[in-house]
Amino acid sequence: MHGVFFDLTIIICLAAILAIIFRMLKQPAILAYILTGIILGPLGLYAIENHESLTSLSEIGITLLLFMLGLELKLGELRSVGKVALITGVGQIVFTSVIGFGLAILLGIEPVAALYLCIALTFSSTIVIVKLLSDKKDLSSLYGKISVGFLLVQDFFAIIALILLSSLSNGGGEMPGLLEIVLILLKAAALFLLTVFLSNIFFPRLVHVLAHSQEVLFLVSLALAFGLSAFASSDFIGFSIEIGGFLAGLALANSIESTQIVARIRSLRDFFIVIFFVLLGMNLVFTDAVAVLPVAILLSLFVLLGNPFIVMVLLGLLGYRKRTSFLAGLTVAQISEFSLIVIFLGNRIGHVPDSVVSTVTLVGIITFTLSTYAIMNGDRLYTLLQVALGVFEKSKPSERTLGNAGEMKNHIIVVGAHRVGRTLINALGNHKDRLVVADFNPDLTSQLDADGYTVVFGDIADPSIQEAARISYASVVLSTMPDFEDNIILTRSVKNQNPKAKVIITAQYEEDVADLYRAGADYVARPYELAGKSLARLLKKDDPSVFDPLRERDLRKYQLQIST
Structure with missing residues (x-):
């Protein structure tokens, strides 16, 4: 018998070798981690x-x-996609579950097992998607925020579904009543409102005090993450x-x-999330895999094509x-x-046969x-399919420009109006007549529009948004957005349509710099x-008083009265 350290060593070493090969x-590293689990689990190379x-x-x-994910989203940004996330999330759950149930019945699966199967086909993996979007650096993009929003909606309904199904396995077979479901909703609302209150009043001040010690800040951040996770998953909250x-x-x-918290936690997250994906691969079941393969392929096509189709229809109807x-x-x-x-739970209480378990396992792998x-x-696929995808877009989408660049030429385009972008826009205020701002945050763009700026609302990686901003006629295109993939696009x-334009990009990470230069950034x-x-x-001037006017400017800006 060996200890957890030895098991962990085997997992990490094999995952590292496969990750290097991938x-x-x-190839994506996630697949290497899942393959590690399959080798150690279903294939039985090593007994964990x-x-x-x-x-x-x-x-x-x-x-x-x-x-x-929560650190990088911000509450204001979550509010900006809350409505569309809720509508899309609920709509996708309803349509996928109904169609999935009908498809399961047509395939000859018993109604009770079909119910479990349609639930299994309905929900997508928030963990996998967040990891992929993080790797692509697309979490801050418009589609990334919308996706995370409706995936969190899915998670909420998944919790309710799991509670309902778990009640059947507790012996009585009785479904929880309406009162219990209402209680779940009230707990969710209370927990979220408490988070909103503390995020505005208490935690920013606490973190600012602790920031003087990076070690303490790191430890307290972990304590909050683990503490709130334990509290949320306790029997009391559920x-x-x-x-x-x-x-x-x-x-x-x-x-x-x-x-700063994100930077310190990233490596720790990457290590532990590898173990999650390895265990995911280890838990896959392959009983009678050959016999159920045709059904698994058909259901996989439904998930791969049907689910995106439903989301595209819903977002198209919402004007995106x-x-x-x-x-x-x-x-x-x-x-x-x-x-x-869900499928393992149904199998344990006798509602789901082994063949359906194997089917869902194969659907998961595929x-x-x-x-x-x-x-x-995704961007390459979009380029190939963009003409055919026109059927999913309204003739006048509501994901529109608040104004457009009109007939402007030799103008300056600033992409991203948050923090660095806003500072830059304010500094260029005297050139407002030749400045175009592009951003997908409705609060920021509405404010800039009210201030008299020419604003384009939307994702700048979208060709139609680029056309609205008239990148073909701009003299300078300056991006302050953190999304690496969108910056590359x-x-x-710009270089394809307007080679003479100067392209200035801000890089969030040192390793992105070379790729951006290779893409054509000036x-x-x-x-x-x-x-x-x-x-x-400033320091080279060897005159400490050089900071005094800068300090006075900031005190006036923030309306501070501080005695010296």
């Missing part, structure tokens, strides 16, 4: 004995993944650790130190452009780890694999480096 083959301990470690990865981790991140998102609808649709082209839990490729190559588009700015150089120039 990287050489330019400390499964319970490893499960606990994987839950740490889930908590940190959703904690970082939610999942995912919801708790997300709310913990949301609580700290308004603090100015949130970026075809690119946003398509990329968001790709994020529901797989089942989730919750799907496996959809996890193919949807990963689809999401990571924007740079290439200059890649790193905000922290620029800030350091600016301070160095």
Whole structure:
């Protein structure tokens, strides 16, 4: 018998070897981790004995993944997509479950098992999608925010479904009543409102005080993530650790130190989330796989094509452009780890036969694999299909420009109006007549429109938004947005349509700089480096009083009265 350390060593070493091979083959790392689990579990290359301990470690990865998602989303940004996320999430659940149930009946599956199967086909993996969007650096994009929004809606309904199904396995077979369901909704509302209150009043001040010690800040951030996750998943609340981790991140998102917290936690998250994906592969079941393969392929096609179709129709009806609808649709082209839990639960209480368990397992492998490729190559797929996708876009989409660049030429386009972007826009206020601002945050764009700026609302990676901003006629295109993939697309588009235009991009990470230059950027700015150089120039003047007028300017700006 060996300990958890030995089991963990085997997992990490095998996952590292496969990750290197997959990287050489330019394949997503997630697939390497799931394959590690399949090799160790279903294929039986090595017998893992400390499964319970490893499960606990994987839950740490889930908590940190959703904690970082909450840190990077911000409450204001969540509000901007809340309505569409709720409508799309509920609509997709209803249509997928109804169609999935009918399809299961047509395939000869018994009604009770068909009910479990349609539930399993309905929900997509928030954890997988957040990891993929994070790897693509697309979490801050419009479609990324919408996707995360309706996936969280799915998670909420998944919790309710799991509670209902779990009640059947507790011996009595009685479904919980309306009062219990109402209580769940009230708990959810109370927990969310408490998070909103603390994120505005208490946590920003606490974090600011703790920021003087990075070690203490890191430890307290982890304590909040784990504590709220444990509280949310307790018997008293009854939610999942995912919801708790997300709310913990949301609580700290308004603090100015949130970026520093993200930077310190990222590596820790990446380590523990590897264990989650390995265990996901280990839990797959392959009984009678050959016999159920045709049914599994048919159901996989429904998930891969049907779910995105439903989301694209819903977003199209809500007025979103075809690119946003398509990329968001790709994020529901797989089942989730919750799907496996539901099927295993049904099998344990005798409602689901082994053949359906094997079917869902194969559907999971097929959809996890193919949807990963689809999401990571979403922009290429969109380029190939954009003409056909026109049927999903209204003639006058509401994801529209608040104004457009009209007949402007030799203008300056600023992409991104948050923090760095807003500072830049304010500095260029005297050139308002030749400035075009592009952003997909409705609150920011509405404010800028009211201030008299020419504003284009939408995702700049969308060709129609680029046309509205008239990148073909701009003299300078300057992007302050953090999304690496969109910056690459924007740079290439500008250089293809308008080679003479100067393209200036801000890079969030050092490793992105070379790729942006290769894409054609004329200059890649790193905000922290620029800030350091600016301070160095002031210090070189060897006159401490040079900071006095800068200080007075800030005191006037923030209406502060501080005695010296």
